[in-house]
Amino acid sequence: MTLLFLLIYFAIIMTVIEIHVILFHLTGLKKKVSRFQVISMMTGTGYTTGESEFILSHPFRRKLGIFLILFGAFSLAVIISSVSSLLEDDLRTRAILYIAAFVICVFSMLKAPFVQKFLLNKLEYKSREIEEDTTTLPIREVSLKEEDEQVFEFQIKSDSPLINNKMTEIIKEQDSVDFDFLMIKREDVKIRKNIEETKLQSGDQLYLFGKKQVIEKTFTKEK
Structure with missing residues (x-):
């Protein structure tokens, strides 16, 4: 059960990464830069000063970054706990399956072009700031x-x-x-x-x- 739980949780982590790659890409970052920054924030490594400015300079990217950092810390604790102990409650595995299904559904929705277009318009409206503020x-x-x-x-x-x-x-x-x-x-x-x-x-x-x-x-x- 522990191995199954870990496999499912790793699938959730990979899906969360791809979801945030899409969201960062919608805010104007290239996908390769987005993926590197997402993984960097989740793992707490490789978060370079130069590229981190792209995250810090955008209000919505900062919110995504906060979630990724917290989710990465939580995931590390979950993985360590899972490896160090046996999972004997089947209910936990069923619950994580529901979570995995939900995350995959969100990822599938974000892949749809019309959803991306809708989110892009919403993000541009919410993150618009006065450009002349130096x-x-x-x-x-x-x-x-x-x-x-x-x-x-x-x-x-x-x-x-x-x-x-x-x-x-x-x-x-x-x-x-x-x-x-x-x-x-x-x-x-x-x-x-x-x-x-x-x-x-x-x-x-x-x-x-x-x-x-x-x-x-x-x-x-x-x-």
Whole structure:
């Protein structure tokens, strides 16, 4: 019975992983990145600082991440307990079968294209934030000449009108541009060359240096 229980529970774990891979993919992550991050959070290993920013920067991904971390810790306790003791109550095996059937049903539903489309619309609506809310990044090794000059992080949301626009197109109506483009971070790729001519994509993270009021004025006009 113990072996059967473990096999069923491992099936549940694999199904939960695939469910969250789909959910992370719907929020804009590539499937290979999603799968690695899901397994990393469940096992508590391999959670790299670079890719973890994709989870931390998105409110819905953070909620999924919290569940995965807790579920992973619980699953580890269950597996250790199952291996170290014999299961002699058939009711427990029947109960886990019901749980497995439920999880598989949820997974099957999430595989349906119309369900994914519905969830995508709901997730985009709930996770939409004000795009122009810039976040100040601490700089300890740079001596700034003016107190109001800082480095800002600006993330392109999936519904942003800035998508497919170049930097030169965004700032063309400005009389003067009193900030610099430092970098575009696109998943695990950092773009530093020809930034002004690079077309923006959903999920891009822009790193800008300059005066906060000038940066906000430039990008709030693109609502």
